[in-house]
Amino acid sequence: MADDAQSGDWETDFAALDRRHVWHPFTANEPGKAPVPIVAGRGSELIAADGTRYLDCISSWWVNLHGHAHPAIAAAVARQAATLEHVIFADFTHAPAARLAARLSALLPDALTRCFFSDNGSTAVEVALKIAAHFWKNAGSRKRRRIAALEGGYHGDTVGAMSAGRGSGFSDAYAEMLFAVDLLPVPDTWIGDDTAAVREARALDTARDYFAAHGPELAALIVEPLVQGAGGMRMHRPEFLRALAGLAREAGALVVFDEVMTGFGRTGAAFACLGAEVAPDLICLAKGLTGGFLPLAATLCRDEIYDGFAGADLGRMLAHGHSYAANPLGCAAALASLDLLEDGGFGRAAAMKGAHCARLPQLIATLGARAARPRICGTIAAFDVAGDTQGYGAPVGRRIKRAALERGLLIRPLGNVVYLLPPYCMTEDELDRAYSGLAAAIGNL
Ligand SMILES: *Cc1c(COP(=O)(O)O)cnc(C)c1O
Numbered sequence: 001m002a003d004d005a006q007s008g009d010w011e012t013d014f015a016a017l018d019r020r021h022v023w024h025p026f027t028a029n030e031p032g033k034a035p036v037p038i039v040a041g042r043g044s045e046l047i048a049a050d051g052t053r054y055l056d057c058i059s060s061w062w063v064n065l066h067g068h069a070h071p072a073i074a075a076a077v078a079r080q081a082a083t084l085e086h087v088i089f090a091d092f093t094h095a096p097a098a099r100l101a102a103r104l105s106a107l108l109p110d111a112l113t114r115c116f117f118s119d120n121g122s123t124a125v126e127v128a129l130k131i132a133a134h135f136w137k138n139a140g141s142r143k144r145r146r147i148a149a150l151e152g153g154y155h156g157d158t159v160g161a162m163s164a165g166r167g168s169g170f171s172d173a174y175a176e177m178l179f180a181v182d183l184l185p186v187p188d189t190w191i192g193d194d195t196a197a198v199r200e201a202r203a204l205d206t207a208r209d210y211f212a213a214h215g216p217e218l219a220a221l222i223v224e225p226l227v228q229g230a231g232g233m234r235m236h237r238p239e240f241l242r243a244l245a246g247l248a249r250e251a252g253a254l255v256v257f258d259e260v261m262t263g264f265g266r267t268g269a270a271f272a273c274l275g276a277e278v279a280p281d282l283i284c285l286a287k288g289l290t291g292g293f294l295p296l297a298a299t300l301c302r303d304e305i306y307d308g309f310a311g312a313d314l315g316r317m318l319a320h321g322h323s324y325a326a327n328p329l330g331c332a333a334a335l336a337s338l339d340l341l342e343d344g345g346f347g348r349a350a351a352m353k354g355a356h357c358a359r360l361p362q363l364i365a366t367l368g369a370r371a372a373r374p375r376i377c378g379t380i381a382a383f384d385v386a387g388d389t390q391g392y393g394a395p396v397g398r399r400i401k402r403a404a405l406e407r408g409l410l411i412r413p414l415g416n417v418v419y420l421l422p423p424y425c426m427t428e429d430e431l432d433r434a435y436s437g438l439a440a441a442i443g444n445l
Pocket of ligand 1: 120121122123125154155156157224229230258259260261262286287
């Protein structure tokens with residue numbers, strides 16, 4: 001009882017302090033709106049200060065793999081914290097970073113052997129872009145300065161990542177700050193779509209024309225393989241990805257895969273590049289890297305790229321490094337998360353496609369004309385909700401989010417795109433709850 005009173009005070013205090021002092025990410029500054037105060041998490045559930053349990057259907061912004069507060073990762077972080085919490089990563093190293101780099105290399109396509117650590121998905125992308133640009137400079141090429149990306153792509157919120165992700169529309173307010181990036185079309189597809197092959201051929205024609213005109217000036221092509229996440233869970237076929245990457249290679253450019261969202265089992269395969277059988281020259285990893293525990297990111301590349309920076313000349317050196325680069329706590333969490341992935345996690349991720357396939361068509365049928373373009377890639381299921389407006393600004397998404405929250409579901413539609421992206425530990429019963437909650441939330445709008 002004393003405890004209850006105490007937690008009550010604490011709850012009121014922190015929610016009030018938040019309202020007074022905290023600025024939340026991607027959150028409109030509207031008076032009278034307050035975030036949900038969360039005090040604990042277990043498995044797929046989050047527990048609010050008032051005791052309400054929310055089913056985390058989006059893995060807390062796509063980071064969580066094994067469930068909240070997983071004891072094995074918590075213990076690994078605690079052990080590491082009591083041993084070495086951090087050390088500068090220039091001129092020094094430590095076992096968790098070296099072991100993690102080796103394990104990531106072993107999981108990824110053969111050539112990706114060299115690992116640069118940073119803090120988050122955006123920085124992993126910035127690092128890849130800087131490596132690509134600097135690699136060509138070191139190689140003596142004055143021409144390879146262009147960066148190409150895909151329409152609808154999203155690569156993070158820092159300025160370089162926003163430039164590459166210009167096609168997502170999230171950075172419109174900052175357009176004057178961005179550098180030029182060439183956008184190529186990507187044909188997104190869905191279950192029952194019989195136009196994909198035609199649209200892919202057209203998109204590849206456009207790409208061919210672009211490479212013919214600008215191939216020798218291209219430093220790198222950056223792509224979210226198989227699924228464009230924040231751009232609306234837009235999915236394309238592996239055939240298209242392979243063909244596009246092949247064209248970029250033929251043009252002599254580096255191919256960068258941004259697997260910040262698609263990595264670590266999210267698309268069913270361990271990494272989208274492995275599922276699609278196409279190896280990039282550089283890969284960006286973050287989000288699921290630590291199982292959702294700590295901010296850590298990695299950019300891995302081929303040895304030839306690393307060798308392009310060889311020499312004592314500081315002008316040839318990659319001028320990049322974050323204070324918390326390769327933080328040992330993050331590395332320890334990542335190693336523990338990889339153990340869990342290899343000990344059943346990857347299997348559960350691969351199996352989730354079947355669980356979605358057994359439920360999504362039924363939900364679409366129930367919603368009738370309100371839902372369109374159902375799509376599934378591994379653990380991700382998505383569809384569009386018909387409404388007056390499309391895109392991220394569509395108000396229908398906010399209404400669905402609110403209605404779902406009232407039913408104990410944490411979802412976060414991207415405008416009119418509703419999706420589930422659960423942690424791999426989510427049970428069949430919990431998935432049933434998620435799907436029936438969605439049907440009710442959307443059906444009763
Ligand atoms: C989320 C995301 C990023 C940015 O990662 P942050 O950790 O939020 O900076 C970059 N690329 C993709 C594909 C993402 O989904």
